[in-house]
Amino acid sequence: MSRTPCEHALARVLGYLRLTGVPLTRETMRVALRLVEETLAEAEPGVDEASALIARVMTRVPERFALPEPALPEAFPPLMRGSIGYDVYP
Amino acid sequence: MNEHESVVLPAEAVPAARPVAWRGAAWLRRTLLTIVVLVQTAAGSHYMMSILPYRGGNAVELGLIALFAILFLWISVGFWIGVSGFAIRRFGGDRLSLMRRYAPAELAATPLARTALVLPVYHEPVGRTLAGLRAMYRSLERTGALAHFELFILSDSRNPDYWLSEKSAWYALCRELGGFGRIFYRRRPINMNYKSGNVADFLRRWGRRYEYMIVLDADSLMGGDTLVRMVQLMQREPQVGILQTNPTLVNARSLFARVQQFSNQVYGPLFSAGLAAYQLGEAAFWGHNAIIRVRPFMAHCGLPKLRGFGLFRGPISSHDFVEAAFIARAGHEVWLEPALAASHEESPPTLVDELTRDKRWAKGNLQHLWLMLFEPRLRTAHRLAFLNGVMSYLASPLWLAFLALATVATARLVLQPIDYFPAEHSLFPLWPRWNPEWALGLAGATLFLLFFPKLLAIVDVMLSGRRRAHGGALRLTASTLLEMLISTLLAPIRMLAHSRYVIEALFNVSLRWAGQNRSDETGWLDAFVNQAPGTVLAAAWAGFAWWLDPMFFYWSLPVAIPLILAAPTSVLLSRVALGQWFRRRGLFCVPEERLGSPLLDELAAGEAAMAVGSGRSAFVEAVIDPVLNRVHAASARARAHGAKRQTLEALRARCLAAGPVGLTARELSLLAQDGESLAWLHRHAWQAAPDSWWGRALAARLG
Numbered sequence A: 001m002s003r004t005p006c007e008h009a010l011a012r013v014l015g016y017l018r019l020t021g022v023p024l025t026r027e028t029m030r031v032a033l034r035l036v037e038e039t040l041a042e043a044e045p046g047v048d049e050a051s052a053l054i055a056r057v058m059t060r061v062p063e064r065f066a067l068p069e070p071a072l073p074e075a076f077p078p079l080m081r082g083s084i085g086y087d088v089y090p
Numbered sequence B: 001m002n003e004h005e006s007v008v009l010p011a012e013a014v015p016a017a018r019p020v021a022w023r024g025a026a027w028l029r030r031t032l033l034t035i036v037v038l039v040q041t042a043a044g045s046h047y048m049m050s051i052l053p054y055r056g057g058n059a060v061e062l063g064l065i066a067l068f069a070i071l072f073l074w075i076s077v078g079f080w081i082g083v084s085g086f087a088i089r090r091f092g093g094d095r096l097s098l099m100r101r102y103a104p105a106e107l108a109a110t111p112l113a114r115t116a117l118v119l120p121v122y123h124e125p126v127g128r129t130l131a132g133l134r135a136m137y138r139s140l141e142r143t144g145a146l147a148h149f150e151l152f153i154l155s156d157s158r159n160p161d162y163w164l165s166e167k168s169a170w171y172a173l174c175r176e177l178g179g180f181g182r183i184f185y186r187r188r189p190i191n192m193n194y195k196s197g198n199v200a201d202f203l204r205r206w207g208r209r210y211e212y213m214i215v216l217d218a219d220s221l222m223g224g225d226t227l228v229r230m231v232q233l234m235q236r237e238p239q240v241g242i243l244q245t246n247p248t249l250v251n252a253r254s255l256f257a258r259v260q261q262f263s264n265q266v267y268g269p270l271f272s273a274g275l276a277a278y279q280l281g282e283a284a285f286w287g288h289n290a291i292i293r294v295r296p297f298m299a300h301c302g303l304p305k306l307r308g309f310g311l312f313r314g315p316i317s318s319h320d321f322v323e324a325a326f327i328a329r330a331g332h333e334v335w336l337e338p339a340l341a342a343s344h345e346e347s348p349p350t351l352v353d354e355l356t357r358d359k360r361w362a363k364g365n366l367q368h369l370w371l372m373l374f375e376p377r378l379r380t381a382h383r384l385a386f387l388n389g390v391m392s393y394l395a396s397p398l399w400l401a402f403l404a405l406a407t408v409a410t411a412r413l414v415l416q417p418i419d420y421f422p423a424e425h426s427l428f429p430l431w432p433r434w435n436p437e438w439a440l441g442l443a444g445a446t447l448f449l450l451f452f453p454k455l456l457a458i459v460d461v462m463l464s465g466r467r468r469a470h471g472g473a474l475r476l477t478a479s480t481l482l483e484m485l486i487s488t489l490l491a492p493i494r495m496l497a498h499s500r501y502v503i504e505a506l507f508n509v510s511l512r513w514a515g516q517n518r519s520d521e522t523g524w525l526d527a528f529v530n531q532a533p534g535t536v537l538a539a540a541w542a543g544f545a546w547w548l549d550p551m552f553f554y555w556s557l558p559v560a561i562p563l564i565l566a567a568p569t570s571v572l573l574s575r576v577a578l579g580q581w582f583r584r585r586g587l588f589c590v591p592e593e594r595l596g597s598p599l600l601d602e603l604a605a606g607e608a609a610m611a612v613g614s615g616r617s618a619f620v621e622a623v624i625d626p627v628l629n630r631v632h633a634a635s636a637r638a639r640a641h642g643a644k645r646q647t648l649e650a651l652r653a654r655c656l657a658a659g660p661v662g663l664t665a666r667e668l669s670l671l672a673q674d675g676e677s678l679a680w681l682h683r684h685a686w687q688a689a690p691d692s693w694w695g696r697a698l699a700a701r702l703g
Helices: A005-020 A026-041 A049-064 B023-051 B059-090 B104-108 B126-143 B160-177 B194-209 B224-236 B255-279 B294-300 B320-329 B351-374 B380-415 B436-463 B473-506 B524-548 B550-564 B566-574 B576-584 B591-595 B598-610 B618-624 B626-634 B642-658 B665-672 B675-686 B693-702
Strands: B115-121 B149-155 B183-187 B212-215 B240-245 B290-293 B333-337 B343-345
Touching: A005 A026, A005 A049, A005 B626, A005 B693, A026 A049, B023 B059, B023 B255, B023 B436, B059 B255, B059 B380, B059 B436, B104 B224, B115 B126, B115 B194, B115 B224, B126 B149, B126 B160, B126 B224, B126 B598, B149 B160, B149 B194, B160 B183, B160 B598, B160 B618, B160 B626, B160 B665, B194 B212, B194 B294, B212 B224, B212 B294, B224 B240, B224 B290, B240 B294, B240 B320, B255 B333, B255 B351, B255 B436, B255 B473, B255 B566, B255 B576, B290 B294, B294 B320, B320 B333, B320 B351, B320 B380, B351 B380, B351 B473, B351 B566, B380 B473, B380 B524, B380 B550, B436 B473, B473 B524, B473 B550, B473 B566, B524 B550, B524 B566, B550 B566, B618 B626, B618 B665, B618 B675, B618 B693, B626 B675, B642 B665, B642 B675, B642 B693, B665 B675, B675 B693
Parallel strands: B115 B149, B115 B212, B149 B183, B240 B333
Antiparallel strands: B212 B290, B240 B290
């Protein structure tokens, strides 16, 4: 049986939160459900319901959840430039 | 002063080195070796001349004697190095070696200095490569000296799936080990001058930050204690520019790799001890598992472009020997220290992989001819090291030429009327005489030179208490005999392949026989197609030999049979199951297999951890995964402008609509290098409809 647009949207939100590292607590799931419900209420009839709903829901995720900032590693230390010598002998 | 600067120790903290006069000893040892080898070669060549029907009385026989002399000299050097290594090991090691100069406690008390571990990579298996780095990091951590080391992954990878995987794995490694600010990742988008260019780029950026760098290969594995000991030796011996360890082969699985691993671990100690004793402070650099004093290396080891012709024009492709020669020319010493244990690498898994690598090495070593002949003021020992490298490959076409001339000589003897006066103006006839029993004597002497050091190696294993680590006396002996059989089967295959590589390199052409099999194991069809020219040639030669003279046919068999059997040999040796079958029976065993190794256990654990999610596309992960997307975007280029921005916008749109499958590797690289594009794709992919490409990718990823 294919999923409804709401199921798609909810799965997308919860999946995003899980990959971001947000613990999926009861409270988090309630907020996610509320987000989908509110967005569904604003949906305009006649448009591609699933894609419009998912797009709007996912746009609002950063506003509704405190997404953790990943620790970004220092790719390399400060430059301490040197030069390569090419010895020339007669 | 930052946290890293706090670990740099003042130079006066290191006690001054006690000068050791090794040059006199080097001269004496090398002179003795030269005399012994020349006398042996002269005797062998004289004997060879007496075997030939006309005793060197025509051009063909003179050619045979000349080739024999060169090849006999070459194997004599190897023989005496092995014998010397055995003697040195039995007498407790070389008193002139660096390690013997210090009591363990004295060396352990030596202060360290800031050292970079550099790991150049180019399209390597990411899981294995970074698992190796992880094992070294852990091992260093256990020594308590980690604060003195920084680790660099220096990527030259061009395929975005490779370099995105590398960067993702680097981030995971930093997170797991708490290695932020200690493990670094740098990718060079324009990879000029191969590995040496990669390292030179590192030095140009951070060279002044480090006193030493330890250069690794993608399959290198070194113990923390060894890494620390290397730095301490360099601290004690300020005249040493490069200190090379003798890496042993580990982690082999296929039969081919296990045989190489066994021979490396059983025979290797003799040859490395002997080699180190003759080279002393003028050793070679093998490109990895070595520590380098950064300042003189930067000052003197820039590699010039060759200015000759053909092969001898352009960038130097095999850099290590040249760098050793250059740093020595500038007055620094280069040492090989076999006593530094826990330094490992891996064998190619199959014959095909080994020959593919040899093709590269053959070209690189032959290029050194130019430097050997024309580079001014190099030390003689390093010119000879170049010659040694050249001969490693040139020996093969010389053997081939020897076989060809032997065939011509036999054909002339059989097909042409006898020439009783081969020398001009001679009053006395010469009766051509063929003495097969004498020839057998010479062949026996040659085999003795080749195999006797291997027998000495078994004695060395027995006497040094390593017998059980190789499966016990019986299995060790059986393994050695089997190894001799396999190396006899492989020698003609290698000879033919190396001859082809030498011809290709010297004449700057590519002789295509068949496509190379690059899978883990060699397939039957690939093997038959790949080995067909050698098999046909050998069968035709053996048939011709039979037609000429049955006796000559029997002489041809040790070369012809291995070539005829080349395909099955190649296939069977590549089999992992066969390698493991021998392992279960205690054959070709090495200490790490019998006694275990914490370093290898750590490597296996790292590989298992990194295998999670390794089947996914690195580009798709970089787009979908919120954390990885931030990591990749943060280290990508700043916002693009103008035409480039328009190109990127068009690519993004295409990628969003149809996924990355329709984009070329270059287009994907462009997107993955642009932080704004990565963030844009991430945002839009998560908003994509369920039935779109990205919707389906998300569904698959989220399960």
